[in-house]
Amino acid sequence: MDNNNNNNNKAGKFALMSKHSSFEVKKRIVAFVYEGGSKVEAARRFRVSRSTVYRCLEAHDAGTLDPRTRTNAKRRLDPEQLKWELARNPGATLKELGKIFGVNYVTVWYAMKRMKIKVKRAHSARKRRKRVATKTR
DSSP: OOOHHHHHHHGGGOOOOOGGGGHHHHHHHHHHTTTTHHHHHHHHHTTTHHHHHHHHHHHHHHHHOSSSOOOOOOOOOOOOHHHHHHHHHHTTTTHHHHHTTTSSSHHHHHHHHTTTTOOOOOHHHHHHHHHHHHHHH
Protein backbone atom coordinates (compact mmCIF):
# COMPACT_ATOMS: atom_id res chain seq x y z
CA MET A 1 0.00 0.00 0.00
CA ASP A 2 2.86 2.39 0.84
CA ASN A 3 4.52 1.57 -2.48
CA ASN A 4 1.33 2.51 -4.36
CA ASN A 5 1.24 5.82 -2.52
CA ASN A 6 4.82 6.58 -3.61
CA ASN A 7 3.89 5.97 -7.26
CA ASN A 8 1.24 8.69 -7.09
CA ASN A 9 3.66 11.20 -5.63
CA LYS A 10 7.09 10.54 -7.15
CA ALA A 11 8.67 13.54 -5.47
CA GLY A 12 7.76 12.14 -2.05
CA LYS A 13 8.08 14.47 0.91
CA PHE A 14 9.88 17.07 -1.22
CA ALA A 15 6.91 17.67 -3.53
CA LEU A 16 6.20 21.19 -4.67
CA MET A 17 3.29 22.41 -2.54
CA SER A 18 1.82 25.18 -4.67
CA LYS A 19 2.68 28.32 -6.59
CA HIS A 20 1.82 30.40 -3.53
CA SER A 21 4.59 28.83 -1.48
CA SER A 22 7.38 29.45 -3.98
CA PHE A 23 9.51 31.24 -1.37
CA GLU A 24 9.31 28.18 0.88
CA VAL A 25 10.28 25.94 -2.03
CA LYS A 26 13.26 28.16 -2.84
CA LYS A 27 14.43 27.94 0.77
CA ARG A 28 14.06 24.15 0.68
CA ILE A 29 16.00 23.92 -2.61
CA VAL A 30 18.88 25.93 -1.14
CA ALA A 31 18.86 23.87 2.06
CA PHE A 32 18.82 20.60 0.09
CA VAL A 33 21.85 21.59 -2.01
CA TYR A 34 23.82 23.00 0.94
CA GLU A 35 23.16 19.78 2.90
CA GLY A 36 24.96 17.83 0.18
CA GLY A 37 22.27 17.13 -2.41
CA SER A 38 23.09 17.59 -6.07
CA LYS A 39 21.59 20.37 -8.13
CA VAL A 40 20.16 17.89 -10.64
CA GLU A 41 18.49 15.90 -7.86
CA ALA A 42 17.12 19.11 -6.35
CA ALA A 43 15.56 19.99 -9.71
CA ARG A 44 13.95 16.54 -9.91
CA ARG A 45 12.68 16.49 -6.35
CA PHE A 46 11.20 19.95 -6.38
CA ARG A 47 9.93 19.70 -9.98
CA VAL A 48 11.76 22.77 -11.22
CA SER A 49 14.34 23.33 -13.94
CA ARG A 50 18.06 23.20 -13.22
CA SER A 51 18.32 26.86 -14.13
CA THR A 52 15.79 27.62 -11.38
CA VAL A 53 18.00 25.77 -8.88
CA TYR A 54 21.03 27.80 -9.99
CA ARG A 55 19.04 31.07 -9.75
CA CYS A 56 17.90 30.16 -6.22
CA LEU A 57 21.49 29.48 -5.16
CA GLU A 58 22.75 32.71 -6.74
CA ALA A 59 19.97 34.70 -5.07
CA HIS A 60 20.76 33.10 -1.71
CA ASP A 61 24.46 33.90 -2.05
CA ALA A 62 23.64 37.49 -2.99
CA GLY A 63 21.19 37.76 -0.07
CA THR A 64 18.18 38.41 -2.30
CA LEU A 65 16.19 35.21 -1.78
CA ASP A 66 13.65 37.09 0.33
CA PRO A 67 10.04 36.91 -0.79
CA ARG A 68 9.08 39.59 -3.25
CA THR A 69 7.04 42.41 -1.92
CA ARG A 70 4.64 44.10 -4.23
CA THR A 71 5.49 47.68 -4.97
CA ASN A 72 2.80 50.24 -5.54
CA ALA A 73 3.70 51.02 -9.11
CA LYS A 74 2.21 54.15 -10.60
CA ARG A 75 -0.92 53.30 -12.52
CA ARG A 76 -0.88 54.19 -16.19
CA LEU A 77 -4.48 55.34 -16.00
CA ASP A 78 -5.40 58.02 -13.47
CA PRO A 79 -8.80 57.20 -11.89
CA GLU A 80 -9.73 60.89 -11.59
CA GLN A 81 -9.06 61.51 -15.28
CA LEU A 82 -11.10 58.41 -16.17
CA LYS A 83 -14.05 59.64 -14.04
CA TRP A 84 -13.83 63.05 -15.71
CA GLU A 85 -13.75 61.52 -19.19
CA LEU A 86 -16.71 59.24 -18.39
CA ALA A 87 -18.70 62.23 -17.14
CA ARG A 88 -17.81 64.20 -20.27
CA ASN A 89 -18.46 61.31 -22.67
CA PRO A 90 -20.74 58.70 -21.02
CA GLY A 91 -21.30 56.77 -24.24
CA ALA A 92 -17.63 56.08 -24.94
CA THR A 93 -16.65 52.46 -25.47
CA LEU A 94 -13.70 50.82 -23.75
CA LYS A 95 -11.70 50.93 -26.97
CA GLU A 96 -12.42 54.63 -27.45
CA LEU A 97 -11.35 55.35 -23.85
CA GLY A 98 -8.24 53.26 -24.39
CA LYS A 99 -7.29 55.35 -27.42
CA ILE A 100 -7.89 58.57 -25.47
CA PHE A 101 -5.57 57.47 -22.64
CA GLY A 102 -3.08 55.59 -24.83
CA VAL A 103 -3.67 52.23 -23.15
CA ASN A 104 -5.27 48.93 -24.06
CA TYR A 105 -9.04 48.71 -23.57
CA VAL A 106 -8.47 45.93 -21.01
CA THR A 107 -6.56 48.43 -18.86
CA VAL A 108 -9.61 50.70 -18.93
CA TRP A 109 -11.84 47.75 -18.02
CA TYR A 110 -9.67 46.83 -15.01
CA ALA A 111 -9.54 50.46 -13.87
CA MET A 112 -13.33 50.71 -14.04
CA LYS A 113 -13.63 47.41 -12.19
CA ARG A 114 -11.33 48.71 -9.41
CA MET A 115 -13.42 51.88 -9.22
CA LYS A 116 -16.63 49.78 -9.10
CA ILE A 117 -18.02 51.43 -12.23
CA LYS A 118 -20.26 49.21 -14.31
CA VAL A 119 -19.20 48.75 -17.91
CA LYS A 120 -22.00 49.51 -20.33
CA ARG A 121 -22.46 47.22 -23.28
CA ALA A 122 -22.70 49.30 -26.43
CA HIS A 123 -22.77 46.42 -28.90
CA SER A 124 -26.44 46.61 -29.89
CA ALA A 125 -26.43 50.41 -30.18
CA ARG A 126 -23.32 50.31 -32.37
CA LYS A 127 -24.88 47.67 -34.63
CA ARG A 128 -28.06 49.75 -34.94
CA ARG A 129 -26.01 52.82 -35.87
CA LYS A 130 -24.19 50.85 -38.58
CA ARG A 131 -27.45 49.47 -39.96
CA VAL A 132 -29.05 52.93 -40.00
CA ALA A 133 -25.96 54.45 -41.62
CA THR A 134 -25.87 51.85 -44.38
CA LYS A 135 -29.60 52.13 -45.10
CA THR A 136 -29.55 55.90 -45.55
CA ARG A 137 -26.70 55.88 -48.05
